[in-house]
Amino acid sequence: MSKFLDRFRYFKQKGETFADGHGQLLNTNRDWEDGYRQRWQHDKIVRSTHGVNCTGSCSWKIYVKKRSGDLGNAAD
Numbered sequence: 001m002s003k004f005l006d007r008f009r010y011f012k013q014k015g016e017t018f019a020d021g022h023g024q025l026l027n028t029n030r031d032w033e034d035g036y037r038q039r040w041q042h043d044k045i046v047r048s049t050h051g052v053n054c055t056g057s058c059s060w061k062i063y064v065k066k067r068s069g070d071l072g073n074a075a076d
Contacts, residue, residue, distance in 0.1 A: 042065050043064035043065055
């Protein structure tokens with residue numbers, strides 16, 4: 001419940017300012033950033049084309065993450 005209340009106190013916090021008051025340093029909890037980084041981690045980068053029957057002139061970087069477990073049957 002305290003994280004919920006901390007969100008309401010965010011706008012009242014006063015921190016050290018810099019850049020003539022255009023920036024502010026706060027000592028806030030930033031644990032949510034680790035979860036965001038873990039969500040977007042990848043194991044390797046591969047090159048692929050746009051789609052089926054593509055001539056290959058449009059190359060894309062594909063970020064691949066290894067998954068464990070069964071994805072199921074496509075016929076289901």
